[in-house]
Amino acid sequence: MNSFFKQLKKESDAIRLSTREREVMRLALEEAMRSRHLVKSPVHITPSPLLFFSHRLISSFAFVLVLAVVGSSTAYAAEAAVPGDVLYPVKVRVNEPLRAALALSSEAKAVWHTEAAERRMKEAEVLAARGTLTAEVKAGLEESFDTHATKVEAIVEAFGEEDPIVAADISTRLGSSIAAHSAVIARLGEGGENEESRGESRKLVRMLKERGKRIASAERGVSVKAERSASGEIAVRTFAKDAGTALTASITIRDSDAAIVARIERNASTTLEEAEAQFSAMKEKLDATTSQRTKTQISNIRGHIEKFREDDGKGSSEKEKIERALKDATTVKAFLEAQEKFEGHDLLPAFDVGENDDGDGDTEDEDIGTFPVAPTLPL
Amino acid sequence: MKDIEQSFREAFERHADELFRHASLRLPDRDRALELTQECFLKVLRYVQRGEEVRELRPFLFRTLRNLIIDEYRKGKSFSLDAMLEDDDGGTIESDLLRDDTDELENAMDRYDGSRAVLAIRKLPDMYREVLTMRYVNDLSLQEISALIGESENVVSVRLHRGLKKLRGILESE
Numbered sequence: 001m002n003s004f005f006k007q008l009k010k011e012s013d014a015i016r017l018s019t020r021e022r023e024v025m026r027l028a029l030e031e032a033m034r035s036r037h038l039v040k041s042p043v044h045i046t047p048s049p050l051l052f053f054s055h056r057l058i059s060s061f062a063f064v065l066v067l068a069v070v071g072s073s074t075a076y077a078a079e080a081a082v083p084g085d086v087l088y089p090v091k092v093r094v095n096e097p098l099r100a101a102l103a104l105s106s107e108a109k110a111v112w113h114t115e116a117a118e119r120r121m122k123e124a125e126v127l128a129a130r131g132t133l134t135a136e137v138k139a140g141l142e143e144s145f146d147t148h149a150t151k152v153e154a155i156v157e158a159f160g161e162e163d164p165i166v167a168a169d170i171s172t173r174l175g176s177s178i179a180a181h182s183a184v185i186a187r188l189g190e191g192g193e194n195e196e197s198r199g200e201s202r203k204l205v206r207m208l209k210e211r212g213k214r215i216a217s218a219e220r221g222v223s224v225k226a227e228r229s230a231s232g233e234i235a236v237r238t239f240a241k242d243a244g245t246a247l248t249a250s251i252t253i254r255d256s257d258a259a260i261v262a263r264i265e266r267n268a269s270t271t272l273e274e275a276e277a278q279f280s281a282m283k284e285k286l287d288a289t290t291s292q293r294t295k296t297q298i299s300n301i302r303g304h305i306e307k308f309r310e311d312d313g314k315g316s317s318e319k320e321k322i323e324r325a326l327k328d329a330t331t332v333k334a335f336l337e338a339q340e341k342f343e344g345h346d347l348l349p350a351f352d353v354g355e356n357d358d359g360d361g362d363t364e365d366e367d368i369g370t371f372p373v374a375p376t377l378p379l
Numbered sequence: 380m381k382d383i384e385q386s387f388r389e390a391f392e393r394h395a396d397e398l399f400r401h402a403s404l405r406l407p408d409r410d411r412a413l414e415l416t417q418e419c420f421l422k423v424l425r426y427v428q429r430g431e432e433v434r435e436l437r438p439f440l441f442r443t444l445r446n447l448i449i450d451e452y453r454k455g456k457s458f459s460l461d462a463m464l465e466d467d468d469g470g471t472i473e474s475d476l477l478r479d480d481t482d483e484l485e486n487a488m489d490r491y492d493g494s495r496a497v498l499a500i501r502k503l504p505d506m507y508r509e510v511l512t513m514r515y516v517n518d519l520s521l522q523e524i525s526a527l528i529g530e531s532e533n534v535v536s537v538r539l540h541r542g543l544k545k546l547r548g549i550l551e552s553e
Contacts, residue, residue: 006493007493016396033384104392108392
Protein backbone atom coordinates (compact mmCIF):
# COMPACT_ATOMS: atom_id res chain seq x y z
CA MET A 1 0.00 0.00 0.00
CA ASN A 2 2.67 2.41 1.01
CA SER A 3 4.73 1.66 -2.01
CA PHE A 4 7.02 4.32 -3.28
CA PHE A 5 5.40 4.74 -6.64
CA LYS A 6 1.91 4.94 -5.26
CA GLN A 7 3.03 7.65 -2.94
CA LEU A 8 4.83 9.43 -5.71
CA LYS A 9 1.69 9.29 -7.79
CA LYS A 10 -0.39 10.57 -4.95
CA GLU A 11 1.98 13.42 -4.23
CA SER A 12 2.13 14.46 -7.81
CA ASP A 13 -1.63 14.21 -8.18
CA ALA A 14 -1.80 17.28 -6.03
CA ILE A 15 -0.08 19.16 -8.83
CA ARG A 16 -2.97 20.27 -10.92
CA LEU A 17 -4.52 23.32 -12.41
CA SER A 18 -6.65 25.30 -10.05
CA THR A 19 -10.20 25.82 -11.18
CA ARG A 20 -9.36 29.36 -12.02
CA GLU A 21 -6.22 28.53 -13.98
CA ARG A 22 -8.19 25.93 -15.85
CA GLU A 23 -10.93 28.41 -16.61
CA VAL A 24 -8.45 31.01 -17.82
CA MET A 25 -6.82 28.47 -20.08
CA ARG A 26 -10.15 27.29 -21.35
CA LEU A 27 -11.12 30.83 -22.22
CA ALA A 28 -7.85 31.35 -24.05
CA LEU A 29 -8.56 28.26 -26.11
CA GLU A 30 -12.13 29.26 -26.83
CA GLU A 31 -10.80 32.64 -27.83
CA ALA A 32 -8.33 30.99 -30.19
CA MET A 33 -11.07 28.88 -31.74
CA ARG A 34 -13.25 31.90 -32.18
CA SER A 35 -10.69 34.27 -33.64
CA ARG A 36 -9.66 31.69 -36.13
CA HIS A 37 -13.22 31.49 -37.38
CA LEU A 38 -13.73 35.21 -37.56
CA VAL A 39 -10.50 35.94 -39.31
CA LYS A 40 -11.44 33.56 -42.04
CA SER A 41 -13.54 35.15 -44.73
CA PRO A 42 -16.92 33.52 -45.20
CA VAL A 43 -16.39 33.70 -48.98
CA HIS A 44 -13.63 31.24 -48.64
CA ILE A 45 -13.01 29.41 -51.87
CA THR A 46 -13.09 25.78 -51.03
CA PRO A 47 -11.68 23.11 -53.31
CA SER A 48 -15.03 21.44 -53.64
CA PRO A 49 -18.22 23.48 -53.88
CA LEU A 50 -20.09 20.60 -52.32
CA LEU A 51 -18.08 20.87 -49.17
CA PHE A 52 -19.27 24.39 -48.75
CA PHE A 53 -22.82 23.23 -48.33
CA SER A 54 -22.13 20.36 -46.05
CA HIS A 55 -24.14 20.32 -42.88
CA ARG A 56 -21.15 20.48 -40.73
CA LEU A 57 -19.95 23.65 -42.31
CA ILE A 58 -23.32 25.31 -42.14
CA SER A 59 -23.77 24.47 -38.51
CA SER A 60 -20.33 25.78 -37.76
CA PHE A 61 -21.23 29.01 -39.50
CA ALA A 62 -24.22 29.28 -37.22
CA PHE A 63 -21.89 28.80 -34.30
CA VAL A 64 -19.64 31.57 -35.56
CA LEU A 65 -22.62 33.86 -35.97
CA VAL A 66 -23.65 33.33 -32.40
CA LEU A 67 -20.13 34.06 -31.30
CA ALA A 68 -20.12 37.16 -33.42
CA VAL A 69 -23.25 38.31 -31.61
CA VAL A 70 -21.59 37.90 -28.29
CA GLY A 71 -18.47 39.54 -29.57
CA SER A 72 -20.49 42.51 -30.70
CA SER A 73 -20.56 45.72 -28.78
CA THR A 74 -24.16 45.40 -27.61
CA ALA A 75 -23.55 42.12 -25.96
CA TYR A 76 -20.36 43.46 -24.50
CA ALA A 77 -22.04 46.55 -23.14
CA ALA A 78 -24.78 44.36 -21.70
CA GLU A 79 -22.23 42.68 -19.45
CA ALA A 80 -22.30 45.66 -17.13
CA ALA A 81 -26.09 45.92 -17.05
CA VAL A 82 -28.09 45.57 -13.85
CA PRO A 83 -31.81 44.82 -13.45
CA GLY A 84 -33.81 47.75 -14.76
CA ASP A 85 -31.31 48.58 -17.49
CA VAL A 86 -32.35 48.24 -21.11
CA LEU A 87 -29.56 45.81 -21.79
CA TYR A 88 -30.14 43.60 -18.79
CA PRO A 89 -32.29 41.09 -20.71
CA VAL A 90 -29.48 40.75 -23.25
CA LYS A 91 -27.13 39.92 -20.45
CA VAL A 92 -29.22 37.22 -18.83
CA ARG A 93 -31.02 35.84 -21.86
CA VAL A 94 -28.31 35.95 -24.52
CA ASN A 95 -24.87 36.24 -23.02
CA GLU A 96 -25.28 34.03 -20.01
CA PRO A 97 -27.00 31.05 -21.64
CA LEU A 98 -24.22 31.15 -24.19
CA ARG A 99 -21.54 31.10 -21.56
CA ALA A 100 -23.40 28.27 -19.89
CA ALA A 101 -23.55 26.36 -23.16
CA LEU A 102 -19.82 26.75 -23.61
CA ALA A 103 -19.11 25.16 -20.25
CA LEU A 104 -18.95 21.50 -21.13
CA SER A 105 -17.49 19.55 -18.28
CA SER A 106 -19.24 19.47 -14.93
CA GLU A 107 -16.34 21.31 -13.42
CA ALA A 108 -16.65 24.06 -16.01
CA LYS A 109 -20.36 24.20 -15.35
CA ALA A 110 -19.80 24.56 -11.64
CA VAL A 111 -17.30 27.34 -12.28
CA TRP A 112 -19.77 29.08 -14.52
CA HIS A 113 -22.66 28.83 -12.06
CA THR A 114 -20.40 30.13 -9.33
CA GLU A 115 -19.59 33.09 -11.51
CA ALA A 116 -23.25 33.61 -12.36
CA ALA A 117 -24.14 33.63 -8.67
CA GLU A 118 -21.35 36.16 -8.18
CA ARG A 119 -22.76 38.28 -10.96
CA ARG A 120 -26.10 38.47 -9.16
CA MET A 121 -24.36 39.59 -6.00
CA LYS A 122 -22.38 42.19 -7.91
CA GLU A 123 -25.58 43.50 -9.45
CA ALA A 124 -27.07 43.75 -5.98
CA GLU A 125 -23.99 45.76 -5.00
CA VAL A 126 -24.62 48.25 -7.78
CA LEU A 127 -28.28 48.59 -6.86
CA ALA A 128 -27.55 48.88 -3.17
CA ALA A 129 -25.05 51.62 -3.94
CA ARG A 130 -27.59 53.47 -6.03
CA GLY A 131 -30.25 52.93 -3.41
CA THR A 132 -32.62 51.34 -5.90
CA LEU A 133 -32.81 47.82 -4.61
CA THR A 134 -36.56 47.36 -4.49
CA ALA A 135 -38.34 44.31 -3.11
CA GLU A 136 -39.29 43.17 -6.60
CA VAL A 137 -35.80 43.46 -8.01
CA LYS A 138 -34.34 41.81 -4.95
CA ALA A 139 -36.71 38.87 -5.36
CA GLY A 140 -35.60 38.44 -8.96
CA LEU A 141 -31.93 38.54 -8.08
CA GLU A 142 -32.47 36.20 -5.20
CA GLU A 143 -34.25 33.70 -7.37
CA SER A 144 -31.57 33.72 -10.03
CA PHE A 145 -28.85 33.52 -7.39
CA ASP A 146 -30.61 30.60 -5.81
CA THR A 147 -30.91 28.76 -9.11
CA HIS A 148 -27.19 29.07 -9.77
CA ALA A 149 -26.12 28.31 -6.23
CA THR A 150 -28.34 25.23 -6.19
CA LYS A 151 -26.75 24.02 -9.40
CA VAL A 152 -23.31 24.48 -7.93
CA GLU A 153 -24.36 22.53 -4.87
CA ALA A 154 -25.75 19.72 -6.98
CA ILE A 155 -22.56 19.47 -9.01
CA VAL A 156 -20.43 19.59 -5.89
CA GLU A 157 -22.48 16.80 -4.40
CA ALA A 158 -22.03 14.70 -7.50
CA PHE A 159 -18.33 15.45 -7.49
CA GLY A 160 -17.94 14.73 -3.81
CA GLU A 161 -17.66 11.03 -4.33
CA GLU A 162 -15.29 10.85 -7.22
CA ASP A 163 -13.28 13.99 -6.91
CA PRO A 164 -13.41 15.50 -3.45
CA ILE A 165 -10.64 17.92 -4.33
CA VAL A 166 -12.60 19.61 -7.07
CA ALA A 167 -15.72 19.50 -4.91
CA ALA A 168 -13.98 21.24 -2.04
CA ASP A 169 -12.35 23.70 -4.38
CA ILE A 170 -15.63 24.78 -5.91
CA SER A 171 -17.62 24.98 -2.73
CA THR A 172 -14.99 26.91 -0.79
CA ARG A 173 -14.76 29.27 -3.69
CA LEU A 174 -18.50 29.88 -3.72
CA GLY A 175 -18.58 30.08 0.05
CA SER A 176 -15.85 32.68 0.28
CA SER A 177 -17.35 34.63 -2.57
CA ILE A 178 -20.69 34.79 -0.80
CA ALA A 179 -19.04 35.90 2.42
CA ALA A 180 -17.10 38.60 0.55
CA HIS A 181 -19.93 39.99 -1.51
CA SER A 182 -22.48 39.92 1.27
CA ALA A 183 -20.08 42.04 3.30
CA VAL A 184 -19.78 44.49 0.41
CA ILE A 185 -23.55 44.64 -0.06
CA ALA A 186 -24.00 45.21 3.65
CA ARG A 187 -21.52 48.06 3.59
CA LEU A 188 -23.04 49.65 0.51
CA GLY A 189 -26.64 49.13 1.62
CA GLU A 190 -25.95 50.71 4.98
CA GLY A 191 -25.01 54.01 3.42
CA GLY A 192 -28.07 54.17 1.19
CA GLU A 193 -30.61 56.94 1.58
CA ASN A 194 -33.63 55.07 0.35
CA GLU A 195 -35.47 53.29 3.15
CA GLU A 196 -36.76 50.41 1.06
CA SER A 197 -33.44 49.75 -0.60
CA ARG A 198 -31.72 49.72 2.75
CA GLY A 199 -34.17 47.21 4.14
CA GLU A 200 -33.95 44.98 1.09
CA SER A 201 -30.15 44.98 1.16
CA ARG A 202 -30.32 43.89 4.74
CA LYS A 203 -32.67 41.03 3.89
CA LEU A 204 -30.53 40.00 0.97
CA VAL A 205 -27.43 39.94 3.13
CA ARG A 206 -29.22 37.74 5.65
CA MET A 207 -30.29 35.32 2.94
CA LEU A 208 -26.78 35.18 1.51
CA LYS A 209 -25.28 34.38 4.86
CA GLU A 210 -27.72 31.58 5.48
CA ARG A 211 -26.75 30.19 2.15
CA GLY A 212 -23.08 30.56 2.94
CA LYS A 213 -23.52 28.53 6.10
CA ARG A 214 -25.41 25.86 4.29
CA ILE A 215 -22.73 25.50 1.65
CA ALA A 216 -20.05 25.35 4.29
CA SER A 217 -21.78 22.61 6.23
CA ALA A 218 -22.50 20.64 3.09
CA GLU A 219 -18.89 20.96 2.12
CA ARG A 220 -17.80 19.64 5.45
CA GLY A 221 -20.20 16.81 4.86
CA VAL A 222 -18.33 15.70 1.79
CA SER A 223 -14.86 16.49 2.91
CA VAL A 224 -13.11 15.60 6.12
CA LYS A 225 -14.66 13.34 8.69
CA ALA A 226 -18.03 14.31 9.95
CA GLU A 227 -17.38 16.66 12.77
CA ARG A 228 -19.60 18.04 15.42
CA SER A 229 -21.41 20.91 13.88
CA ALA A 230 -22.85 23.77 15.76
CA SER A 231 -24.38 25.47 12.80
CA GLY A 232 -27.89 24.53 13.70
CA GLU A 233 -30.57 22.55 12.09
CA ILE A 234 -29.67 23.32 8.51
CA ALA A 235 -26.39 21.55 8.91
CA VAL A 236 -28.03 18.68 10.71
CA ARG A 237 -30.43 18.21 7.90
CA THR A 238 -27.67 18.23 5.33
CA PHE A 239 -25.80 15.64 7.25
CA ALA A 240 -28.80 13.43 7.64
CA LYS A 241 -29.41 13.57 3.93
CA ASP A 242 -25.82 12.91 3.07
CA ALA A 243 -25.12 10.47 5.81
CA GLY A 244 -24.68 7.61 3.36
CA THR A 245 -22.34 9.36 1.01
CA ALA A 246 -20.49 11.15 3.76
CA LEU A 247 -19.63 7.89 5.38
CA THR A 248 -18.25 6.21 2.30
CA ALA A 249 -16.61 9.42 1.27
CA SER A 250 -14.81 9.95 4.53
CA ILE A 251 -12.83 6.78 4.06
CA THR A 252 -11.37 7.63 0.71
CA ILE A 253 -11.17 11.25 1.49
CA ARG A 254 -8.66 11.36 4.26
CA ASP A 255 -5.93 10.79 1.70
CA SER A 256 -7.05 13.67 -0.36
CA ASP A 257 -7.26 16.06 2.55
CA ALA A 258 -3.75 17.25 1.95
CA ALA A 259 -4.51 17.76 -1.70
CA ILE A 260 -7.65 19.70 -0.87
CA VAL A 261 -5.77 21.91 1.52
CA ALA A 262 -3.04 22.45 -1.04
CA ARG A 263 -5.57 23.48 -3.60
CA ILE A 264 -7.36 25.90 -1.31
CA GLU A 265 -4.02 27.35 -0.34
CA ARG A 266 -3.18 27.88 -3.97
CA ASN A 267 -6.53 29.58 -4.53
CA ALA A 268 -5.99 31.76 -1.52
CA SER A 269 -2.62 32.97 -2.69
CA THR A 270 -3.81 33.56 -6.25
CA THR A 271 -6.76 35.55 -4.99
CA LEU A 272 -4.48 37.54 -2.73
CA GLU A 273 -2.18 38.30 -5.61
CA GLU A 274 -5.13 39.57 -7.58
CA ALA A 275 -6.19 41.72 -4.65
CA GLU A 276 -2.67 43.11 -4.44
CA ALA A 277 -2.63 43.94 -8.12
CA GLN A 278 -5.95 45.71 -7.77
CA PHE A 279 -4.66 47.54 -4.74
CA SER A 280 -1.51 48.80 -6.37
CA ALA A 281 -3.51 49.97 -9.36
CA MET A 282 -5.71 52.19 -7.23
CA LYS A 283 -3.38 53.08 -4.40
CA GLU A 284 -3.05 56.73 -5.35
CA LYS A 285 -6.73 57.32 -5.10
CA LEU A 286 -6.90 56.22 -1.50
CA ASP A 287 -6.10 58.32 1.50
CA ALA A 288 -3.10 57.40 3.60
CA THR A 289 -4.90 55.71 6.50
CA THR A 290 -7.12 53.58 4.31
CA SER A 291 -4.25 52.64 2.12
CA GLN A 292 -2.17 51.69 5.13
CA ARG A 293 -4.93 49.60 6.68
CA THR A 294 -5.62 47.75 3.47
CA LYS A 295 -1.94 47.12 3.10
CA THR A 296 -1.83 45.70 6.60
CA GLN A 297 -4.79 43.48 5.87
CA ILE A 298 -3.14 42.12 2.78
CA SER A 299 0.14 41.48 4.50
CA ASN A 300 -1.68 39.83 7.42
CA ILE A 301 -3.36 37.41 5.08
CA ARG A 302 -0.08 36.81 3.33
CA GLY A 303 1.43 36.09 6.72
CA HIS A 304 -1.28 33.55 7.47
CA ILE A 305 -0.74 31.80 4.18
CA GLU A 306 3.01 31.75 4.59
CA LYS A 307 2.83 30.52 8.13
CA PHE A 308 0.46 27.88 6.96
CA ARG A 309 2.90 26.83 4.31
CA GLU A 310 5.75 26.60 6.80
CA ASP A 311 3.67 24.52 9.18
CA ASP A 312 2.98 22.27 6.25
CA GLY A 313 -0.54 22.14 7.51
CA LYS A 314 -2.54 19.03 7.10
CA GLY A 315 -5.82 17.82 8.46
CA SER A 316 -9.13 19.38 9.13
CA SER A 317 -8.33 22.12 11.60
CA GLU A 318 -5.65 23.36 9.23
CA LYS A 319 -8.21 23.38 6.50
CA GLU A 320 -10.29 25.86 8.44
CA LYS A 321 -7.33 28.18 8.71
CA ILE A 322 -6.61 28.17 5.05
CA GLU A 323 -10.29 28.52 4.23
CA ARG A 324 -10.32 31.55 6.42
CA ALA A 325 -7.36 32.97 4.52
CA LEU A 326 -9.11 32.33 1.24
CA LYS A 327 -12.26 34.01 2.47
CA ASP A 328 -10.30 37.00 3.74
CA ALA A 329 -8.40 37.36 0.50
CA THR A 330 -11.64 37.15 -1.46
CA THR A 331 -13.23 39.74 0.78
CA VAL A 332 -10.37 42.19 0.42
CA LYS A 333 -10.46 41.71 -3.32
CA ALA A 334 -14.22 42.22 -3.49
CA PHE A 335 -13.94 45.40 -1.44
CA LEU A 336 -11.14 46.75 -3.60
CA GLU A 337 -13.12 46.07 -6.74
CA ALA A 338 -16.21 47.64 -5.26
CA GLN A 339 -14.25 50.70 -4.16
CA GLU A 340 -12.98 51.11 -7.68
CA LYS A 341 -16.48 50.78 -9.06
CA PHE A 342 -18.35 52.95 -6.58
CA GLU A 343 -16.14 55.94 -6.27
CA GLY A 344 -18.48 58.03 -4.21
CA HIS A 345 -18.52 55.54 -1.38
CA ASP A 346 -15.96 54.94 1.29
CA LEU A 347 -15.76 51.20 1.42
CA LEU A 348 -12.25 50.50 2.48
CA PRO A 349 -10.70 49.13 4.53
CA ALA A 350 -12.36 45.83 3.87
CA PHE A 351 -14.75 44.78 6.43
CA ASP A 352 -15.01 41.56 8.28
CA VAL A 353 -11.48 40.43 7.59
CA GLY A 354 -9.82 38.52 10.39
CA GLU A 355 -7.24 40.85 11.83
CA ASN A 356 -6.48 38.68 14.80
CA ASP A 357 -3.01 37.42 14.39
CA ASP A 358 -3.28 33.73 14.07
CA GLY A 359 -4.88 31.90 16.96
CA ASP A 360 -7.38 29.47 15.66
CA GLY A 361 -9.44 32.08 14.00
CA ASP A 362 -12.57 30.56 15.41
CA THR A 363 -13.04 32.74 18.41
CA GLU A 364 -14.74 35.53 16.59
CA ASP A 365 -16.83 33.20 14.55
CA GLU A 366 -19.10 32.50 17.43
CA ASP A 367 -20.49 29.07 17.04
CA ILE A 368 -20.85 28.74 13.34
CA GLY A 369 -18.12 26.19 13.08
CA THR A 370 -15.50 26.14 10.42
CA PHE A 371 -17.07 28.41 7.93
CA PRO A 372 -15.87 31.94 8.23
CA VAL A 373 -19.18 33.72 8.01
CA ALA A 374 -19.16 37.32 9.01
CA PRO A 375 -20.08 38.05 12.58
CA THR A 376 -23.21 40.09 13.00
CA LEU A 377 -22.95 43.27 11.08
CA PRO A 378 -23.45 46.64 12.60
CA LEU A 379 -26.48 47.48 10.54
CA MET B 380 -14.54 21.82 -37.86
CA LYS B 381 -17.03 21.78 -35.05
CA ASP B 382 -16.41 18.10 -34.46
CA ILE B 383 -12.71 18.68 -34.24
CA GLU B 384 -13.17 21.54 -31.85
CA GLN B 385 -15.48 19.43 -29.78
CA SER B 386 -12.98 16.65 -29.44
CA PHE B 387 -10.32 19.21 -28.78
CA ARG B 388 -12.35 20.63 -25.92
CA GLU B 389 -12.77 17.16 -24.51
CA ALA B 390 -9.06 16.56 -24.82
CA PHE B 391 -8.43 19.73 -22.90
CA GLU B 392 -10.74 18.74 -20.07
CA ARG B 393 -9.23 15.30 -19.91
CA HIS B 394 -5.53 15.98 -20.30
CA ALA B 395 -4.88 19.50 -19.06
CA ASP B 396 -4.02 18.36 -15.57
CA GLU B 397 -1.65 15.59 -16.55
CA LEU B 398 0.19 17.76 -19.05
CA PHE B 399 0.47 20.51 -16.52
CA ARG B 400 1.72 18.00 -13.95
CA HIS B 401 4.34 16.82 -16.38
CA ALA B 402 5.42 20.34 -17.22
CA SER B 403 5.66 21.43 -13.62
CA LEU B 404 7.90 18.54 -12.73
CA ARG B 405 10.16 19.37 -15.62
CA LEU B 406 10.38 23.11 -15.16
CA PRO B 407 11.61 25.13 -12.22
CA ASP B 408 8.51 27.26 -11.76
CA ARG B 409 4.82 26.74 -11.81
CA ASP B 410 3.92 29.81 -13.83
CA ARG B 411 6.14 28.79 -16.67
CA ALA B 412 4.61 25.31 -16.58
CA LEU B 413 1.21 26.93 -16.81
CA GLU B 414 2.25 28.97 -19.83
CA LEU B 415 3.78 26.03 -21.61
CA THR B 416 0.70 23.90 -21.01
CA GLN B 417 -1.47 26.55 -22.56
CA GLU B 418 0.97 27.07 -25.40
CA CYS B 419 0.92 23.34 -26.02
CA PHE B 420 -2.86 23.29 -26.39
CA LEU B 421 -2.82 26.37 -28.61
CA LYS B 422 -0.19 24.85 -30.83
CA VAL B 423 -2.10 21.64 -31.25
CA LEU B 424 -5.28 23.59 -31.85
CA ARG B 425 -3.63 25.59 -34.63
CA TYR B 426 -2.35 22.39 -36.08
CA VAL B 427 -5.72 20.70 -36.23
CA GLN B 428 -7.36 23.89 -37.45
CA ARG B 429 -5.03 23.86 -40.40
CA GLY B 430 -6.70 20.61 -41.27
CA GLU B 431 -3.77 18.40 -40.42
CA GLU B 432 -4.70 15.00 -39.23
CA VAL B 433 -4.05 13.92 -35.69
CA ARG B 434 -4.89 10.37 -34.95
CA GLU B 435 -4.67 10.43 -31.22
CA LEU B 436 -4.57 13.65 -29.32
CA ARG B 437 -2.96 12.54 -26.08
CA PRO B 438 0.41 11.37 -27.46
CA PHE B 439 0.37 14.31 -29.79
CA LEU B 440 -0.13 16.71 -26.92
CA PHE B 441 2.66 15.09 -24.98
CA ARG B 442 5.00 15.31 -27.92
CA THR B 443 4.18 18.96 -28.44
CA LEU B 444 4.74 19.68 -24.78
CA ARG B 445 8.03 17.86 -24.93
CA ASN B 446 9.22 20.01 -27.81
CA LEU B 447 8.20 23.14 -25.99
CA ILE B 448 10.15 22.03 -22.95
CA ILE B 449 13.18 21.33 -25.09
CA ASP B 450 12.92 24.80 -26.60
CA GLU B 451 12.66 26.16 -23.12
CA TYR B 452 15.88 24.45 -22.13
CA ARG B 453 17.59 25.67 -25.26
CA LYS B 454 16.83 29.30 -24.75
CA GLY B 455 16.93 29.16 -20.97
CA LYS B 456 19.75 30.89 -19.26
CA SER B 457 18.69 29.71 -15.86
CA PHE B 458 19.40 26.12 -16.67
CA SER B 459 21.85 24.66 -19.08
CA LEU B 460 21.63 22.05 -21.74
CA ASP B 461 24.32 20.18 -19.84
CA ALA B 462 21.97 19.76 -16.95
CA MET B 463 19.43 18.31 -19.27
CA LEU B 464 21.72 15.88 -20.98
CA GLU B 465 24.07 15.10 -18.15
CA ASP B 466 24.91 11.48 -17.90
CA ASP B 467 27.86 10.79 -15.74
CA ASP B 468 27.89 7.10 -16.46
CA GLY B 469 29.72 8.11 -19.59
CA GLY B 470 30.92 5.09 -21.45
CA THR B 471 28.37 2.48 -20.48
CA ILE B 472 26.69 0.98 -23.45
CA GLU B 473 23.01 1.59 -22.95
CA SER B 474 21.93 -1.81 -24.13
CA ASP B 475 23.95 -3.71 -21.56
CA LEU B 476 21.08 -3.71 -19.14
CA LEU B 477 18.04 -5.85 -19.43
CA ARG B 478 14.56 -4.60 -18.89
CA ASP B 479 14.05 -6.98 -15.98
CA ASP B 480 16.51 -5.00 -13.96
CA THR B 481 14.14 -2.12 -13.96
CA ASP B 482 11.53 -4.23 -12.23
CA GLU B 483 13.96 -5.32 -9.57
CA LEU B 484 15.01 -1.81 -8.94
CA GLU B 485 11.38 -0.82 -8.74
CA ASN B 486 10.88 -3.35 -6.00
CA ALA B 487 13.92 -2.07 -4.19
CA MET B 488 12.63 1.49 -4.45
CA ASP B 489 9.52 0.51 -2.57
CA ARG B 490 11.48 0.49 0.63
CA TYR B 491 11.73 4.25 0.46
CA ASP B 492 9.18 6.69 1.66
CA GLY B 493 7.62 8.16 -1.43
CA SER B 494 6.40 11.37 0.11
CA ARG B 495 9.62 13.19 -0.72
CA ALA B 496 9.75 11.65 -4.16
CA VAL B 497 8.50 14.72 -5.98
CA LEU B 498 11.31 16.78 -4.48
CA ALA B 499 13.85 14.10 -5.24
CA ILE B 500 12.70 13.79 -8.83
CA ARG B 501 13.26 17.49 -9.32
CA LYS B 502 16.90 17.02 -8.46
CA LEU B 503 17.53 14.56 -11.25
CA PRO B 504 19.04 15.55 -14.59
CA ASP B 505 16.16 16.26 -16.93
CA MET B 506 16.97 13.37 -19.18
CA TYR B 507 15.95 10.99 -16.40
CA ARG B 508 13.30 13.21 -14.98
CA GLU B 509 11.55 13.12 -18.30
CA VAL B 510 11.21 9.35 -18.52
CA LEU B 511 10.52 8.86 -14.84
CA THR B 512 7.76 11.45 -14.90
CA MET B 513 6.25 9.93 -17.99
CA ARG B 514 6.41 6.46 -16.54
CA TYR B 515 5.44 6.91 -12.91
CA VAL B 516 3.55 10.16 -12.83
CA ASN B 517 1.78 10.13 -16.17
CA ASP B 518 1.48 6.36 -16.30
CA LEU B 519 2.70 6.04 -19.86
CA SER B 520 3.87 2.65 -21.06
CA LEU B 521 7.40 1.95 -22.23
CA GLN B 522 6.07 1.73 -25.72
CA GLU B 523 4.36 5.10 -25.52
CA ILE B 524 7.41 6.76 -24.03
CA SER B 525 9.59 5.27 -26.70
CA ALA B 526 7.31 6.68 -29.40
CA LEU B 527 7.22 10.05 -27.69
CA ILE B 528 10.90 10.63 -27.27
CA GLY B 529 11.95 8.80 -30.40
CA GLU B 530 14.21 6.29 -28.72
CA SER B 531 13.97 2.53 -28.70
CA GLU B 532 12.16 0.82 -25.85
CA ASN B 533 15.44 -0.56 -24.75
CA VAL B 534 16.99 2.86 -24.41
CA VAL B 535 13.93 3.99 -22.49
CA SER B 536 14.12 1.14 -20.04
CA VAL B 537 17.83 1.69 -19.54
CA ARG B 538 17.20 5.33 -18.91
CA LEU B 539 14.46 4.49 -16.44
CA HIS B 540 16.77 2.10 -14.70
CA ARG B 541 19.52 4.66 -14.37
CA GLY B 542 17.05 7.30 -13.34
CA LEU B 543 15.74 5.09 -10.58
CA LYS B 544 19.26 4.33 -9.47
CA LYS B 545 20.07 8.01 -9.27
CA LEU B 546 16.81 8.66 -7.49
CA ARG B 547 17.72 6.03 -4.95
CA GLY B 548 21.10 7.67 -4.56
CA ILE B 549 19.44 10.99 -3.85
CA LEU B 550 17.05 9.48 -1.35
CA GLU B 551 19.80 7.58 0.41
CA SER B 552 21.98 10.63 0.70
CA GLU B 553 19.24 12.60 2.41
